Amino acid sequence: MKRWLVLLVVALFVLSGCARAPAPAAEPAPKPVLTVIGPWSGPEMEAFLPVLKAAEEKVGARINYRIYRAEDLASILPAQFEAAQAPGDVIFMWDWWVKENAQHAVDLADVWQSEAGQFILEAAEAEGKVCAVPYAMTVKPGFWYRKSFFQQHHLKPPTTWEELKALLEQVAGLPGIKKPIVTGDGVGWPISDITEHFLIACGGPQLQLDLIAGKVKWTDAQVRSVFADRLVPLLPYFSDPVEWTQAIDLWWNGEYALYFMGNWLTGMVKQPDDLGVFTLPGAKGVVAGTDYAFIPKYSENVDAARKLVAFLISREGMETRAKQGGKLAGRKDVPADVYPPADKALAEALAQVEVTLPDLDDSIGGDWQRTFWDQLKLLWVRPKALDEVLTTLESKRQSK
Amino acid sequence: MDLRGARARLWADPLLLAVPALFLILVLIVYPALQTLGLSFLSKDGAFVGLKNFADVLSDPETLNLARFPAHTPPWGSLVHNAIWILLHLPLTVAIGLGLAILLRDVRGSAILRSIIFLGMVTPMIVGGVIIRFLFDENAGIVNAFLRLAGLQALARSWTAYPDTALLSLILGSVWLWSGFAMVLYSAGLSTIPRDYYEAASVDGASPLQQFWYITVPSLRPVTSVVVAMTILWDLKIFDLVYTATLGGPGGSSMVLALQMYFYGFRALRFNTAAAVATVLSLFTLVVGIAFIRSSRREE
Numbered sequence: 118m119k120r121w122l123v124l125l126v127v128a129l130f131v132l133s134g135c136a137r138a139p140a141p142a143a144e145p146a147p148k149p150v151l152t153v154i155g156p157w158s159g160p161e162m163e164a165f166l167p168v169l170k171a172a173e174e175k176v177g178a179r180i181n182y183r184i185y186r187a188e189d190l191a192s193i194l195p196a197q198f199e200a201a202q203a204p205g206d207v208i209f210m211w212d213w214w215v216k217e218n219a220q221h222a223v224d225l226a227d228v229w230q231s232e233a234g235q236f237i238l239e240a241a242e243a244e245g246k247v248c249a250v251p252y253a254m255t256v257k258p259g260f261w262y263r264k265s266f267f268q269q270h271h272l273k274p275p276t277t278w279e280e281l282k283a284l285l286e287q288v289a290g291l292p293g294i295k296k297p298i299v300t301g302d303g304v305g306w307p308i309s310d311i312t313e314h315f316l317i318a319c320g321g322p323q324l325q326l327d328l329i330a331g332k333v334k335w336t337d338a339q340v341r342s343v344f345a346d347r348l349v350p351l352l353p354y355f356s357d358p359v360e361w362t363q364a365i366d367l368w369w370n371g372e373y374a375l376y377f378m379g380n381w382l383t384g385m386v387k388q389p390d391d392l393g394v395f396t397l398p399g400a401k402g403v404v405a406g407t408d409y410a411f412i413p414k415y416s417e418n419v420d421a422a423r424k425l426v427a428f429l430i431s432r433e434g435m436e437t438r439a440k441q442g443g444k445l446a447g448r449k450d451v452p453a454d455v456y457p458p459a460d461k462a463l464a465e466a467l468a469q470v471e472v473t474l475p476d477l478d479d480s481i482g483g484d485w486q487r488t489f490w491d492q493l494k495l496l497w498v499r500p501k502a503l504d505e506v507l508t509t510l511e512s513k514r515q516s517k
Numbered sequence: 518m519d520l521r522g523a524r525a526r527l528w529a530d531p532l533l534l535a536v537p538a539l540f541l542i543l544v545l546i547v548y549p550a551l552q553t554l555g556l557s558f559l560s561k562d563g564a565f566v567g568l569k570n571f572a573d574v575l576s577d578p579e580t581l582n583l584a585r586f587p588a589h590t591p592p593w594g595s596l597v598h599n600a601i602w603i604l605l606h607l608p609l610t611v612a613i614g615l616g617l618a619i620l621l622r623d624v625r626g627s628a629i630l631r632s633i634i635f636l637g638m639v640t641p642m643i644v645g646g647v648i649i650r651f652l653f654d655e656n657a658g659i660v661n662a663f664l665r666l667a668g669l670q671a672l673a674r675s676w677t678a679y680p681d682t683a684l685l686s687l688i689l690g691s692v693w694l695w696s697g698f699a700m701v702l703y704s705a706g707l708s709t710i711p712r713d714y715y716e717a718a719s720v721d722g723a724s725p726l727q728q729f730w731y732i733t734v735p736s737l738r739p740v741t742s743v744v745v746a747m748t749i750l751w752d753l754k755i756f757d758l759v760y761t762a763t764l765g766g767p768g769g770s771s772m773v774l775a776l777q778m779y780f781y782g783f784r785a786l787r788f789n790t791a792a793a794v795a796t797v798l799s800l801f802t803l804v805v806g807i808a809f810i811r812s813s814r815r816e817e
Contacts, residue, residue: 192783217786302678305764357655357675367656484785487764495768498679502768509768 213482302358305490614699646761649690
């Protein structure tokens, strides 16, 4: 009996193995997970996340966002790339840096070729490939002011140098004003933006391009004249460098009347409708900066990352970003209607500007950029050091 | 044979226990240090260039700018700035740390006060740099608020923005952050000095100052050598404070060696030159380390 029972159990066991198991429900292929690394945090990040949300559907991937400033990436990425690792699939970085490290970047020529004609700025190309593509733009249009402040004190935006000097004198005499213009200070870039605006307004857009290309020396008479005759005489109207976000509050509260900053300022003040902006008299160009997206060749999701970059620079992707405000589309075919009011006015004004120019220090990059920031900070508090500053800049430019 | 076996075991057991630590030291410290040393003698394309990278570093005005030193305001070069940092920071730290330890020795609840003072030491130095920047800020800074209160209006400005005060403000800020460390060590050292010494000295008629010079200072010599060595090492490797507060500026007036190494490596992408600075820094720290070990042996 016992033997029969054992045989029965064995037979059932064998038969159960032969029985056809129920087919598992067909599981969809797992979505790739992409990591995007960018420099934006706070309100700027909030404005970028909807773009990634929209991209998830288009690309068919889950997308994570990580914040790293370009300065930090510059120290992290070389070691990662040496180990054939990539901390992200799509990384926003300086164009000069990607060019210097082009051997680690995926060629984006196929993504870029169809869109290039619509873009205001050019892609970063090196080693015969498109190693990074420009994204949404920021522009540095000039000096911002509060319309209510100007109305209260019967002030008008200047259209000539004489009017500008008269305005600064008038503001300097107002009660409660520390200085007419507050100088923002980050690692040094707000001061470099002001300087570039002077170079373009007083030396012309070509001077900016020639300085980027290294065709004109920093010690050249034309350059020195912009500094000595235009910028330095106005430095007494500028405050000492103040941490740039703190400077926004001080300026907004009326301790200063003017603030030179990029258009991201519109997303950082309580009433963007109260903002007005004017360029230096005679300015025929404005600087437009952007962050460049590249794909490290060590990414495990190069195809999905390529689709994501294609979406980001597409008209749809760019419109999604433009709607959030704080940045302008890098494409010419994005209509002004998609922007929030403060950015719309700026986008329309930008369309009237004769030339949009690349950022000087971002284009040259390297240690020269750091020197440029540092030397200008020196100039701001020691205007007499002008020749020393220009000589240092030229000597560093030669050694780059 | 038995004796030899016992001797071998005597060596083998501790050696076996040290193997994991030795392995980690070899992989994480010795190997990278040797690689860095090797890199400092090579060009970007891997060719041997001898001392060229070192010559480049030392001839760079950002390292040594003796034409300006000491007649003009900084920049004087990172090497000089590091030396000034040590010359100012070390005596101030020792004096303040020892002074605070003595002041708080017999104060009730001094443990809480000591903990508060020590907080500066546990603050991440990146945060410390930001705090220093705000401490000396023209608008928000407490230092300038005190100066205005004291009627020194002319001195009230953003200290970190001016070449003549940027380095000084960083050094003073680092004294504030680091003195807690010296104070804690000196407090521990003071607690080991027997009270009998002071009582006997009092009976012999020694004044408090004489007691300080002839009892406290000699008894604290081992602690002082630790404080001095650690402070010099801290001064040599100072980076994060400067990076966040001034980025070495304005005009290079607060540049230090470690930051310069970072800029060579990660901004100029000249890793070989950065390795040369790293080697120079290592040599300096080695000198301090050897001096400290010798001093410790003498104390023993």
